[in-house]
Amino acid sequence: MKFRLAFFFCILLTVKIAAQEDSLMFRKISDEILLHGQCYNNLRVLCKTVGNRISGSPAAAKAVIWGEQAMRAAGADNVWLQPVDVPYWYRGKESLALKFGAKANYKQVVALSLGNSEGTGGKPLEAEVVMVHSFDELKAMPDNAVKGKIVFFNYRFRQDFVFTFEGYGDGVKYRWASPSIAAAKGAIGVIIRSMSTGEDDYPHTGGMHYMDSVSKIKIPEMALGNYTADTLERYCLKGVVKAKMQSECYNKPDKVHSYNVIGEIKGTELPEKIITVGGHLDSWDVGEGAQDDGAGCVQSIEILRAFKALGIKPKCTIRAVLFMNEENGCKGGEAYADSAISKKENHLIAIETDAGGFTPRGIGFVMSDEQKDRLKKYKNLFLPYGIYEFNHDEGGSDIGPMKAKLNVPLAGLVPDSQRYFDIHHTRNDVFENVNHRELKLGSVALAQFIWLVSKYGL
Ligand SMILES: [Zn+2]
Numbered sequence: 001m002k003f004r005l006a007f008f009f010c011i012l013l014t015v016k017i018a019a020q021e022d023s024l025m026f027r028k029i030s031d032e033i034l035l036h037g038q039c040y041n042n043l044r045v046l047c048k049t050v051g052n053r054i055s056g057s058p059a060a061a062k063a064v065i066w067g068e069q070a071m072r073a074a075g076a077d078n079v080w081l082q083p084v085d086v087p088y089w090y091r092g093k094e095s096l097a098l099k100f101g102a103k104a105n106y107k108q109v110v111a112l113s114l115g116n117s118e119g120t121g122g123k124p125l126e127a128e129v130v131m132v133h134s135f136d137e138l139k140a141m142p143d144n145a146v147k148g149k150i151v152f153f154n155y156r157f158r159q160d161f162v163f164t165f166e167g168y169g170d171g172v173k174y175r176w177a178s179p180s181i182a183a184a185k186g187a188i189g190v191i192i193r194s195m196s197t198g199e200d201d202y203p204h205t206g207g208m209h210y211m212d213s214v215s216k217i218k219i220p221e222m223a224l225g226n227y228t229a230d231t232l233e234r235y236c237l238k239g240v241v242k243a244k245m246q247s248e249c250y251n252k253p254d255k256v257h258s259y260n261v262i263g264e265i266k267g268t269e270l271p272e273k274i275i276t277v278g279g280h281l282d283s284w285d286v287g288e289g290a291q292d293d294g295a296g297c298v299q300s301i302e303i304l305r306a307f308k309a310l311g312i313k314p315k316c317t318i319r320a321v322l323f324m325n326e327e328n329g330c331k332g333g334e335a336y337a338d339s340a341i342s343k344k345e346n347h348l349i350a351i352e353t354d355a356g357g358f359t360p361r362g363i364g365f366v367m368s369d370e371q372k373d374r375l376k377k378y379k380n381l382f383l384p385y386g387i388y389e390f391n392h393d394e395g396g397s398d399i400g401p402m403k404a405k406l407n408v409p410l411a412g413l414v415p416d417s418q419r420y421f422d423i424h425h426t427r428n429d430v431f432e433n434v435n436h437r438e439l440k441l442g443s444v445a446l447a448q449f450i451w452l453v454s455k456y457g458l
Contacts, residue, residue, distance in 0.1 A: 019381075025312075025451060026381055030444045032306045039302035039443050040436040042070050043295065043357075047288035047431035054115075054285040055325040056088025056256035063281050064259050067297065067322045071263030074301050075308035076320070078266070081259035084335035086325040088256045089115050091285055092248025093122070096191070096222050098129075099242040100235040106244055111191070111222045112203040114175060115284060115328045116210075118218040119247035125150075125189055125220065126244045131236035135173075135181055147186030150243045153178045154193050154233050156226075157421065163392070164197055164417040165355065171195055175223070176208050183215035189245050190221040193229040198422040201225035205284050206425045207328050220247055258324045260332045263304055267317040267454070275314075275450055276350040277303055278321035280332065280398055287429035291420065295357030295434060297322045299413075299443040306447050314454040316348055323398035326354070330397055337401035347408040349453055352396025353446060356424075357439035358415040362387055363449055364394020367409035371458045378452055387445050389414055409458060411449070413442055 033039075050066055053059040064081065071079040096111035113119065130145060131152045132138045138151065155174040161167040178190045194204035203223045210218045222245060224232065235241045261281060267273060279296020283289020300320040307314065323332035340347060349367075363382075365372045376390050395403060395410030402408040415438075423429045 039298040067261035074305035076263030094247035201227040280326035281322040296353035333398035350399035362389025364392035
């Protein structure tokens with residue numbers, strides 16, 4: 001009996017010592033990144049020397065070189081480029097003018113074509129505007145009410161969701177699918193209210209796609225900032241409004257050779273087990289792709305740097321991946337998963353940071369309930385760092401194929417979401433709108449999480 005009791009206390013003591021060691025390591029990681037982190041400097045270089053970098057563009061090629069250098073500077077054991085062919089959507093010149101009332105003159109407004117949209121061939125496309133609020137409302141209208149006209153999808157980003165990604169999930173279908181649905185009714189163009197929480201006039205670009213099964217006709221789509229959308233709404237309720245769209249955008253016919261950038265620290269005890277963490281290197285072609293997703297790229301590189309600086313020798317292999325083409329095709333994510341399959345790699349977990357470099361609040365999981373419960377047991381270690389939210393089902397687009405094709409468990413950093421959709425995909429997504437402490441804290445949370453998963457598994 002005495003022996004059993006002693007054994008029990010021995011176990012208890014070991015668990016306590018392990019918890020203290022973990023908590024000490026959490027502090028070391030946090031100090032290293034907050035005091036010596038390079039992620040903010042790296043982001044400055046990416047934003048100011050490369051700038052925005054849509055897939056297939058010369059800037060995206062320059063970003064690959066930047067990424068490779070940054071991985072080497074971080075001290076990665078191995079750095080390589082993984083080939084991937086990507087589409088190249090080109091914007092060119094564009095303009096939108098609105099005419100509020102029969103006697104009024106055309107007034108230029110700020111607008112952005114949506115990514116993947118066809119343009120007007122550089123010629124003016126002029127028509128009356130028909131305002132609708134939903135797909136159902138449009139479908140219920142007689143065809144002659146829409147034929148030859150430009151449809152204004154006046155769907156407002158819902159402000160009642162506290163976690164703004166839910167509002168985005170709710171409304172983004174109007175950006176994505178409106179042109180084909182409107183074209184099926186005979187419309188010749190589409191204007192949308194931006195997917196924006198902002199009380200301002202910045203239009204947001206973003207991906208759309210044409211659905212051949214709905215309509216074979218590809219009509220152009222442009223987005224307005226909320227203020228101009230409000231004005232357009234007011235005048236549409238009053239009487240006749242006309243729009244003149246002009247744009248040169250198109251998808252280039254040939255794919256462009258590009259790369260995912262990969263850096264890794266080899267595991268010591270279980271090198272065959274891989275923990276992937278990444279963000280996407282491409283961005284939209286406005287602003288500097290700072291929050292989306294330069295932040296995720298530099299946070300991922302920072303994890304390698306911090307581990308090396310602290311002399312941490314992880315049990316498992318830690319891989320930082322800068323994925324190419326998340327915004328308009330996800331070809332980088334597909335290529336990474338396909339390569340994992342062909343090389344028969346053993347992936348423990350894939351983690352993404354693509355929700356902005358704002359103050360981290362939690363880590364989301366897409367995995368079995370048992371795995372989630374096991375990870376949530378570590379929540380007390382994270383609380384001193386402001387990380388408390390573990391109930392979001394968050395992964396990321398780039399790592400989605402790892403789940404779909406290989407059933408790899410996923411996780412995603414969950415930062416504060418209040419300002420992300422003010423600037424996401426706009427000219428305002430610039431380096432100056434990223435805070436250095438918030439950015440570093442995101443990297444701290446990820447590095448701590450990865451250190452735990454490498455030590456204890458799932
Ligand atoms: Zn993104």
